[in-house]
Amino acid sequence: MSVENAAPPALDGRTLRDVMSNFCTGVTVITAHDGESPLGFTCQSLVSVSLDPPLLSFCPAKTSTSWPKLREAGSICINVLAHDQKDMCSAFARGGTDKFSGVDWTAGSNGAPALEGALARIEATIENEHDAGDHTIVVARITDLTVLRHDGPLLFYRGGFGRFDA
Incomplete structure (x- = not known):
């Protein structure tokens, strides 16, 4: 078996998006x-990173x-949306609007808004950030969850x- 050091083919954004979808x-x-x-903002890229210490990204x-x-702000709340919260997802995905208009929420134990109706809630503090192309990878320490x-x-x-x- 021969291993070549040829550069991989260039990937276009559309193909990458289609495959990753x-x-x-x-x-x-x-x-x-x-x-x-x-x-607040809508985010789909949440992942558990570590159990000890408890980290997410x-x-x-x-x-x-x-x-x-x-x-x-430093302290955040990750509100995991339930199946009936598509409108909330859309509202928080739009820029230039009052994203909290008509949204019921209470302050979590760290002060970050805990959205009513969420499936689960994870409170965390920002630990570090890493450059990643057109995005930033954020690592946060979990302080409370339910x-x-x-x-x-x-x-x-x-x-x-x-x-x-x-």
């Missing part, structure tokens, strides 16, 4: 409070106008939303 993801809204107002786009404000509902999550697959019932 076959990987189903859950949907979250990551929130924080800057002392004056609640902040997510990847905001470098074009995000929300992420720099959440970073400054399951709030036991029905299906909101899922994103091939450009659309759906649910999974176990």
